[in-house]
Amino acid sequence: MLFEKFDPLKGEMLQILDHKGIIINDKLEPKIAKEKLLKMYKTMVLGRVADEKALQFQRQGRMLTYAPNIGQEAAQVGPMAAAKDEDWLVLAFREFNAMLYKGVTLEQAFLYWYGNELGSKYDDNVKVLPINVPIGSQINHAAGLAYASKLQKKDEVAIVFIGDGGTSHGEFHEGVNFAATYDLPMIVIIQNNQYAISTPRHKVIKSKTLAQKAIAYDIFGIQVDGNDPLAMFVAVEEARKRAIKGDGPTIIEAVTYRIGPHTTSDNPKLYREDKEVEEWSKKDPIFRFKRYLIDKKYWTEKADEQLYEEHKQTVLETFKKVEETGEVPLEDIFKYTYEKMTSNLKEQMAYYQEFLDKKGENNGK
């Protein structure tokens, strides 16, 4: 069994594709169809291009706060490629690529960061919960989804993301213990990107690995090279098989790095050296995946150039559409509070509308 071979206490980390894009563990190389491999790769490139553009838009004052994913694409897309359509994706807030792979549209994903609640309304068939800002709380939602799947005998799992910093939160432990206790089909992906805003992971977490936290709950935990899409795929595929069989949850620690700032409001120069960023940039997930695909003759440099061009166009066009949405209509801020608007809310809205109408007339004076 895969997980037994990688002991988190011994610092054994699953890696299949090294940072140069060479298979270093051919026994574990997954057999993924060409089409799927290309979907994975294209999603990662779209995520990268979208991130870089979003940072630009923000600097131009066209976008609000944004949390970039640069460097973490494989940790997000690998798991989604191993998931099935019927599986649930439960987000923290730095999973742009996972969202795209699972069927959230680029427009919706942008709309959220643009400041419009419609960006959390994904298409009906997309089983993704909205972005979850309160750190750690999403783990319990995933446990509940998984409980319902199990009770209703649905062959589906809940895949939930969290950051390294999030594993310190009480709710992380409550949720994992809950899922472990009832052998629930839940997979926790910890994106260990080494930082929680300015705080390095080792400064506030004593555990040698984050995967080892599984030991306390008597479930499997594995450390995986989070910049290796194949390793992430294999780990989640195995965890999924076990979850569906009734063997309970798994913790997968994706060891990766946040190349960009925490959000556009953050200045990483206050707390880390450029050299560290350069070192991690050499382990880039997209670079190594491209090499792998080219070596397999599934991809070419020329196709790659074209892909970046296409994605750039897509991102620019999509963002233009997003900008055209403008302000949220007044009624929308009220009408989703309850199934039906209460008389109290109707009154508050009408009163405000009256003010707006009169303001037009007499300028509020």
Add this chain to the structure above:
Amino acid sequence: MANKTILQAINEALDQAMEKDESIVVYGEDVGYEGGVFRTTAGLQKKYGEGRVFDTPIAEAAIVGSAVGMAINGLKPVVEMQFSGFSLPAYNQIVTHVARFRNRSRGKYHLPMVIRMPYGGGVKALEHHSESLETLYAHIPGLKLVIPSTPYDAKGLLIAAINDPDPVIFMEPKRIYRAFKQEVPDELYEVPLGKARIAKKGEDITIIAWGALVREVEKAMELVPNINAEIIDLRTISPIDQETIINSVKKTGRVLIVHEAVKSFGPAAEIISIINEKAFVYLEAAPRRLTGFDITVPLPKGENHFIIEPKQIAYEVKNIMAFKA
């Protein structure tokens, strides 16, 4: 004496209080090395060391719960919740322990501690970064809730909060952290808790506000120069300064309360009850409130509807002035 922002005033208050009192410890998420996401604690770790100023795991219950233990055992913790929206994981500790220790130990233990948190909207922030949760804290017996609206008060109130023997929730109006400067004395001084400030004397109507809304009220009154309002900056929400409110209402007979916290069961409801109980016969018009709607604070593209603007305040004031019983 120099001109300082609210942000600088808070930083200076923490710095000078720590210098004077070695039992003060300051901690929270990103508070130490970086000096806080808003930089309110900048420079403190360098000056006072990692023992007294430190970064914590993301675990608000641990931050506040540990402060209970520290306060009992000889320290004075001044902890930070990164945003008031993220104080909720600590709410259990705050309500079930922080607020109750003095009473349940019949005074054997008391908790000299401050829980600081930036709050409020109008900064185009992400979800859970714009809440005004005064009601949740003002409602709890055993807590004090303090909100400054000027740099001078920010420093003096924070120092008074730190020196107070009981736990204080200190909400910081982040919208005006850097909005303006004011002369702030260089030395340590206290602005007493539980005392409102009359920001402007007037005869026609009493307007009560706090935090970032005080300035909005002031701007509003410039729009209606013929109305001479008395503006009360409440400063301490709980325990409330009934005297200042009642004296003013007795004089003006008209009152408007402005807050960004949502309307139903909010602070304005409490203030109007006090006025009804103690100054009813002096009223010339029904007391009114202009508050956040009873909704979740909208994301930035809908936030304009939610944020209370000076014109709206002026509109309310005129309506109240026009009222004839």
